[in-house]
Amino acid sequence: MSTVYILWLRQLKRYFRSRPRILGALGQPLLFLVALGFGFGPIYQKAGGGNYIQFLAPGIIAMGILFTSVFSGMEIIWDRQFGFLKETLVAPIPRLAIMLGQTLGGATVATIQGMIVFVISLVVGFRPESLTLIVLAPLFMFMIALLFAALGTAIASAMEDMQGFQLIMNFLIMPTFFLSGALFPLQGLSNIIGIIASVDPLSYGVDGLRAVLLNNAHFGIPTDLLVLSVVAAIFLAVGSYFFSKIQI
Amino acid sequence: MDSINIIQVTNLTKQFNGFTAVDNISFAVEQGEVFAFLGPNGAGKTTTIKMLTTLLRPTSGEMRLNGFNPLSEQDEVRRSFGIVFQDPSLDDNLTAMENMEFHGVLYKVPKETRRTRIEQLLKLVDLWDRRGDLVKQFSGGMKRRLEIARGLLHHPKLFFLDEPTLGLDPQTRNHIWGYIKDLNKQEGITVFFTTHYMEEAERMADRIAIIDHGKIIIAGTSEALKQQTKTTSLEEAFLALTGSTIRKEEASSTDRMRMVRRMWTRR
Ligand SMILES: Nc1ncnc2c1ncn2[C@@H]1O[C@H](COP(=O)(O)OP(=O)(O)OP(=O)(O)O)[C@@H](O)[C@H]1O
Ligand SMILES: [Mg+2]
Numbered sequence: 001m002s003t004v005y006i007l008w009l010r011q012l013k014r015y016f017r018s019r020p021r022i023l024g025a026l027g028q029p030l031l032f033l034v035a036l037g038f039g040f041g042p043i044y045q046k047a048g049g050g051n052y053i054q055f056l057a058p059g060i061i062a063m064g065i066l067f068t069s070v071f072s073g074m075e076i077i078w079d080r081q082f083g084f085l086k087e088t089l090v091a092p093i094p095r096l097a098i099m100l101g102q103t104l105g106g107a108t109v110a111t112i113q114g115m116i117v118f119v120i121s122l123v124v125g126f127r128p129e130s131l132t133l134i135v136l137a138p139l140f141m142f143m144i145a146l147l148f149a150a151l152g153t154a155i156a157s158a159m160e161d162m163q164g165f166q167l168i169m170n171f172l173i174m175p176t177f178f179l180s181g182a183l184f185p186l187q188g189l190s191n192i193i194g195i196i197a198s199v200d201p202l203s204y205g206v207d208g209l210r211a212v213l214l215n216n217a218h219f220g221i222p223t224d225l226l227v228l229s230v231v232a233a234i235f236l237a238v239g240s241y242f243f244s245k246i247q248i
Numbered sequence: 249m250d251s252i253n254i255i256q257v258t259n260l261t262k263q264f265n266g267f268t269a270v271d272n273i274s275f276a277v278e279q280g281e282v283f284a285f286l287g288p289n290g291a292g293k294t295t296t297i298k299m300l301t302t303l304l305r306p307t308s309g310e311m312r313l314n315g316f317n318p319l320s321e322q323d324e325v326r327r328s329f330g331i332v333f334q335d336p337s338l339d340d341n342l343t344a345m346e347n348m349e350f351h352g353v354l355y356k357v358p359k360e361t362r363r364t365r366i367e368q369l370l371k372l373v374d375l376w377d378r379r380g381d382l383v384k385q386f387s388g389g390m391k392r393r394l395e396i397a398r399g400l401l402h403h404p405k406l407f408f409l410d411e412p413t414l415g416l417d418p419q420t421r422n423h424i425w426g427y428i429k430d431l432n433k434q435e436g437i438t439v440f441f442t443t444h445y446m447e448e449a450e451r452m453a454d455r456i457a458i459i460d461h462g463k464i465i466i467a468g469t470s471e472a473l474k475q476q477t478k479t480t481s482l483e484e485a486f487l488a489l490t491g492s493t494i495r496k497e498e499a500s501s502t503d504r505m506r507m508v509r510r511m512w513t514r515r
Contacts, residue, residue, distance in 0.1 A: 006353040014341050017382075083337040090301050091354040092326035248303045 003093045007101025008108065011072065015109040022113070025071075029064040029117045033057065033124050036183065049185065057118075057126035058209035059182030062144055064117035065110045066202060069145045070173055072106030073152020076243075077162055086248055095244040099153060103236065106149035107142060114141040133212040136221075140212060143225070144205035147232040154239030157246055175200075182206050186218045201231045253312070254279045254406050254438045255300065260309030262295050269295045271462035272309070277455075279405075282432055282439040284453035286446075286486060289495045292462040293442045294334050297410055301331055314405055327355070330404035332395045334411045334442075340384035344375055344394050347383060348401060355402035362401075369397040372427060389420045396424060400431070407431070409441035413448065421445075425452055446483040456482070460490045 015021070037053040044052035079085040088098050115138070128134050155168055179193065180202035186194060197203045208224035211217035217224070255277035262270040270292040277283045285293050298304035300311060302318045302325055311318050314328035338347050348370065352362040370376040373393035383391060392412065399407060409428070413421040429452065431437045443449055449456055450470045457467040466473060466489060470482050477485040 002353050002356070006350055010339065010342065010346075010350060013346070014339075017341055082340075083333065083335045084339050086303065086333055086335075087337045087339075087351070088354065089303060090326055090329075090331060091351075092323040093354055247305060248298065 003097040004101040004104065007088075007098060008105040011075075011102065011105025011109055014075075015072075015112075022116075025064065025068050025113055026116060026120065028067070029060045030120055030124075032060050032063065033121055037124065053121075053125050054127065054129075054214060055185070055210075056183065057121040057124075058213050059180075059206050060121065061114050061117045061141065062180070062182055062202060062206045062209055063177055065114040065141055065144045065205075066148050066173065066177055068113040069106050069110035069148040070152040070155075072109050073103060073149040073154075074156040074165075075106070076102060076153060076156035077159055077165075080156075080246075080248065081161060085246075089246065089248065096240050099157075099236070099240045099243045103146065103149045103153050103239070106152060107145040110145035110149060111138065111142045114145065128213045130212065130215045133215065136212040137209065140205060140208040140224070140228075143208070143228040143232065144202070147201055147205070147228055147235060150232055150235035150239050154235055154242055157239055157242035176202050180206055181218070201227060204228055252279045253277065254281075254314055255283075255440065256310075256312040257296075257300070258310040260296070260299065260311060261307045262292075262299060262304065263307045268462050270299070270306075273459065273462070273464045275457055275464060275467060277438060277440060279438055280432070280436050281454045282429075282452055283441070284449040284456045285440065285442045285459065286444075286449055286456060287442075287459035288490050291459045291495075293459060294410055296459070297331075297408055297440075297442070301329060301408060302326060327402075328404060329406040329408055330399035330402065331408040332392075332399050332410065332412050334414070336391060336395075338383045338391055338395060338398075341382060343380050343382055344370065344386070345379040347394065348379075348398055351398045351401050357402055365401055365403075369400060370394075373397045373424075389416050392416060393420070393424065396427075403435075404437065406438045406440065409439065411442055411444065413443060413445065421448070428452075446481070446486055450482040458486065458489055465489055 033053070033056065037056050041052040044050070044055070049055065076085065079088075118137070179196045180200045181197050182202065186197050186203065186207075189197065204219060204224040204227040207217055207219045208221060208228070211221045211224065219227075253276040255275075257276070258274045260270055260273050261268065273296070285296070287293050295304065299306045300313055300318060302322045305319065313325045316324040316328065318325045339350070342350065345366070348366045349362070352366065357365065367376065370379055373396060375390060375394055375397070378386070378390070383394065386394065392415075396409075396412060407428070413424060416424070425448065428439060432439050441452075453470065455467065455469055456473060457464050458473070459465070466476065468476075473482065473485045474480065477488040479485045479488055
């Protein structure tokens with residue numbers, strides 16, 4: 001337990017000590033909110049969708065969490081390249097504890113980032129519609145963060161260095177975001193995009209956030225929670241396996 | 249009890265994609281010994297240490313460390329040793345104190361003991377006054393001293409030092425060796441170290457093994473090595489045994505990454 005805690009604490013300390021990282025990670029969601037929110041707003045309204053900023057904000061919060069959590073999980077690669085990983089690997093502690101500490105730390109950091117994006121979206125004009133369900137928002141943020149931090153750690157454990165990083169970004173993380181229903185409604189999508197979106201775990205995170213912030217769900221809260229938990233558990237298990245195989 | 253082998257290696261081999269880095273070596277280190285593991289660049293020293301310390305799986309061979317098997321009894325083995333790696337292994341974004349705390353918690357050193365020992369050790373390596381500073385503000389020598397202090401925090405029976413004095417000035421080197429020697433004398437900690445400074449090995453080691461191209465070519469006291477090669481210093485003996493050609497080595501991907509990182513983080 002103390003092992004998981006000290007690894008978690010390390011992640012948080014590192015996060016709060018790198019202000020450029022916090023700010024850098026906020027630029028992108030802000031840009032998306034402003035450019036897409038105001039750019040597509042009128043068309044979306046005309047098509048009968050209502051206020052696009054309202055629709056978009058939960059998707060952008062999820063985006064902020066997605067990127068931060070994957071990056072935090074992947075910090076293991078930096079630790080590996082710059083030596084610190086050896087220190088944890090020779091310690092007499094279960095590999096699962098290391099993996100858990102790293103993942104929980106990344107997930108916490110990403111949840112905080114998600115909260116900050118939420119506040120930004122309020123400034124840009126987002127107004128949550130349900131004030132009772134909103135208490136569940138941090139839970140969904142954390143579930144998204146946990147799932148993708150676990151994914152990041154799993155990927156990082158299987159990679160030797162940063163060489164495959166672009167590949168992961170362009171063929172895994174970007175599609176996960178763009179095909180998740182973060183930017184467009186899944187209702188009435190019967191084509192291939194709809195099918196892809198329904199196997200994209202981020203769709204369920206976005207859906208959950210919309211459910212609790214806007215009272216507007218496609219899959220429904222129980223389904224969202226179930227899918228997120230199951231996938232997160234799978235990623236954790238796979239990640240632990242890869243992690244236990246690391247040789248330096 | 250003075251002839252117990254704390255390290256026992258038999259026919260140990262490690263291949264990387266067909267290239268044999270460690271080639272069927274066997275040796276033993278007695279409890280309480282100071283043992284020097286010498287060899288030219290790329291000889292296989294670090295690879296051997298990595299296998300002994302559970303970081304790397306051997307291709308074949310047997311190992312025992314403090315009586316335990318590094319392959320099947322990893323946690324027992326891990327509890328038995330402390331290590332200073334050849335490459336940096338501190339978290340630059342944490343303070344000296346935080347790096348020590350982190351280690352103490354991982355090794356389950358009880359809180360009170362941890363506090364007192366950290367203070368003792370940091371004072372000993374002259375870093376107590378800098379305990380609250382981020383490690384990235386430290387010089388190379390300060391980082392090295394911190395790594396040594398950290399490796400001793402959990403009172404290991406066996407201490408691995410992979411080129412501990414690399415890049416240090418003579419003052420710091422003497423200081424560190426003085427301390428390690430004391431530890432060995434007073435606490436009976438076994439020391440296994442590598443170095444490229446032959447006079448260090450000559451002065452410190454009870455016994456020396458020389459490895460070249462993955463094979464141990466000789467082992468014994470410094471005197472014995474000099475006698476066998478009919479030389480007067482360990483450096484001459486070393487050169488007589490390993491030849492005078494320079495070993496070619498490619499930059500590893502780690503080195504390349506370090507370059508990239510340095511370029512990114514430069515301010
Ligand atoms: N992960 C790896 N993959 C492939 N080859 C490796 C790997 N690690 C080490 N080697 C090779 O194994 C050989 C032994 O390396 P090792 O690091 O053990 O040498 P060393 O004796 O510690 O040398 P030095 O004095 O330069 O530190 C070298 O030829 C090195 O290039
Ligand atoms: Mg080496």
